[in-house]
Amino acid sequence: MADTARKPNGLTRNLTAKIASVPMIATALVIFIGCTAWTIYHSFTRSRLLPAPDKWVGLDQYERLWNTRRWLVSIENLAIYGICSLILSLVIGFTLAALLDRKIRGENVFRTIFLYPFALSFIVTGLAWQWILNPDFGIQSVVQGWGWESFAFDPLNNREIAIYGILIAGIWQGSGFVMVLMLAGLRGIDEEIWKAARVDGIPTWKTYIFVIIPMMRPVFVTALVIIASGIIKVYDLVVAQTSGGPGIATEVPAKYVIEKMFQSQNLGQGFAASTMMLLSVLVVLIPWAYLEFGGKRRG
Amino acid sequence: MADLTAASEPRGPKPRRSLSPTNIMLYGTLLLVSVYYLLPLYVMIVTSLKGMPEIRLGNVFSPPVEVTFEPWVKAWAEACTGINCEGLSRGFWNSVAILIPSVFVSISVASVSGYALANWRFKGSETFLPS
Numbered sequence: 001m002a003d004t005a006r007k008p009n010g011l012t013r014n015l016t017a018k019i020a021s022v023p024m025i026a027t028a029l030v031i032f033i034g035c036t037a038w039t040i041y042h043s044f045t046r047s048r049l050l051p052a053p054d055k056w057v058g059l060d061q062y063e064r065l066w067n068t069r070r071w072l073v074s075i076e077n078l079a080i081y082g083i084c085s086l087i088l089s090l091v092i093g094f095t096l097a098a099l100l101d102r103k104i105r106g107e108n109v110f111r112t113i114f115l116y117p118f119a120l121s122f123i124v125t126g127l128a129w130q131w132i133l134n135p136d137f138g139i140q141s142v143v144q145g146w147g148w149e150s151f152a153f154d155p156l157n158n159r160e161i162a163i164y165g166i167l168i169a170g171i172w173q174g175s176g177f178v179m180v181l182m183l184a185g186l187r188g189i190d191e192e193i194w195k196a197a198r199v200d201g202i203p204t205w206k207t208y209i210f211v212i213i214p215m216m217r218p219v220f221v222t223a224l225v226i227i228a229s230g231i232i233k234v235y236d237l238v239v240a241q242t243s244g245g246p247g248i249a250t251e252v253p254a255k256y257v258i259e260k261m262f263q264s265q266n267l268g269q270g271f272a273a274s275t276m277m278l279l280s281v282l283v284v285l286i287p288w289a290y291l292e293f294g295g296k297r298r299g
Numbered sequence: 300m301a302d303l304t305a306a307s308e309p310r311g312p313k314p315r316r317s318l319s320p321t322n323i324m325l326y327g328t329l330l331l332v333s334v335y336y337l338l339p340l341y342v343m344i345v346t347s348l349k350g351m352p353e354i355r356l357g358n359v360f361s362p363p364v365e366v367t368f369e370p371w372v373k374a375w376a377e378a379c380t381g382i383n384c385e386g387l388s389r390g391f392w393n394s395v396a397i398l399i400p401s402v403f404v405s406i407s408v409a410s411v412s413g414y415a416l417a418n419w420r421f422k423g424s425e426t427f428l429p430s
Contacts, residue, residue, distance in 0.1 A: 021415030023408050099329055113333045116340070128339035131346075137357040145358075172336065 036278065043271035061272035071273065074251040077163050081170065081252070082231040088171050089227050090220070093178025098208060100179070101186045111183070114176040122173065126240025129169040130156065133241075156242055159249040166241055166250055173237070174230060178223050185219030186212070221292065232281060253277050347371060 046057045065071050096114055100107050117125060132138045135154040143151040155165030189212055197207040213220070235254040238244060244251045253273060261270035346354060347370055348363040378386040 017415045017419035020411045021419065024412035024415065027408070096329075096332065099325055102325060104325060104329070110329050110333065113336050117336060124343070125339050128342045131359045132338060132342060134359075137359050141358065142360055172339070176336070 039271050040275050040278075043268060043275045045268050047267040047271075048265050049267065057268070061268045062276070064269065065272050065276065070248050070251055071253070071256055073248050074253045074256050077250060078231070078234075078252055080163050081167055081234065082228070084164070084167050085170050085174065085231055086224070086227055088167075089175045089178045090223060092171065092175040093223065094182045094213075096175070096179040097182035097186055100183055111180070114179050116176070117173045118177045120173075122236040123240045125173065126169060126237050129172070130241045133165050133168070157246055159246050162242060162246060162249045166237055169241060170234065170237055174227060178227065181219055181223045181226075182216070185216040189215060228284070229281075232277060 043061055044056055044058060046055055046060070100110055104110075133153070133156050135141065135152075135157065138153075140151060140153040143153070155161050155168070193211060193215070194207070197211060202211075233254055234252055235258065238250055238252050238255055242250045244255055254277070257270045257273045257277070259270075260266045260273060264270075342359050345362055346359060348366050348368070350365060350367050350369075353364060374387050376386045376388055377384060383389060
């Protein structure tokens with residue numbers, strides 16, 4: 001890194017810190033950058049199995065990728081799931097945190113209830129959700145048993161809405177964590193702000209929207225990044241609930257990558273797909289990082 | 300502390316109201332949301348306590364008629380995955396075996412890196428510590 005050139009005292013300044021940062025820099029260079037480069041390189045070949053260098057085929061893999069209907073469906077699903085999940089997680093997470101921050105009794109109990117899904121494996125809870133959403137022995141059959149015969153709630157078997165069935169479980173899992181982040185943010189708000197708002201006679205909900213939320217911008221940014229990375233990675237949820245079905249209605253990109261790599265043994269194609277995922281993340285991330293960190297200097 | 304909820308109420312030495320409309324709304328919402336969050340856990344626990352014939356009856360929400368802990372024992376010690384018939388216990392100890400070195404290694408590497416980043420702000424250090 002451009003360390004020595006900038007410092008007037010040269011190499012020996014902060015020597016211990018420099019030595020201490022060697023493992024971190026080495027990890028970043030070798031594992032993050034190195035492996036990414038390796039992956040991108042192989043996405044331009046027609047490698048099929050692991051010890052991999054094979055014929056360079058240029059952009060062929062990408063062309064094939066974007067002509068595969070399954071990939072297009074995956075992208076569309078990711079977009080639907082991502083946008084809904086992002087908005088709902090933030091809204092639900094913030095609302096729950098605001099409710100819990102109203103000095104209620106039993107806050108710890110509620111907090112535990114909202115957060116515990118985050119600690120459970122999706123493979124297990126996805127199965128439980130699959131049962132609950134199953135028309136034969138889940139919510140639909142129970143409500144019909146109560147006498148509402150025409151009640152229909154069968155999200156996982158309907159191609160059109162299957163992804164929303166997955167969304168229900170996704171929100172269930174992710175919103176608790178957002179709630180905890182938001183709660184920490186709310187606790188960081190100075191009590192004086194609330195007093196000032198009350199003195200000025202501003203209604204509580206207005207205080208939240210116009211004062212508290214703008215003050216919590218860093219928390220929102222953190223939550224956004226965490227949710228977004230979770231969305232891009234979503235895989236186990238889909239596998240546990242629908243395995244991509246009915247048909248290919250709930251495929252997601254991560255599943256496409258895994259299947260191409262380990263089942264179809266088509267390494268190049270899988271890497272092309274994962275490079276596209278990386279690219280889409282970067283397209284979102286770089287302008288954001290530029291806006292967020294580009295302007296200011298830290299001491 | 301409790302006066303925050305009373306923002307729009309008249310002031311005075313009135314004791315804590317526990318059944319105001321606001322509070323009913325508040326706790327009602329929280330309880331309702333809790334049902335959504337607890338449902339899968341309830342289904343898992345209830346199903347785990349049922350015997351196989353009862354599960355086949357097909358209502359996942361009904362409480363077990365005949366509580367049996369036998370599935371728990373079986374899952375922990377006897378269930379077969381592949382050729383191993385040791386149940387979950389094997390997987391659990393595998394998790395422990397992964398947990399200890401991974402916690403140890405990541406904490407030691409991260410604490411050293413943290414020390415470096417705290418003491419040495421070099422150009423691009425924000426790439427490694429983006430916030």
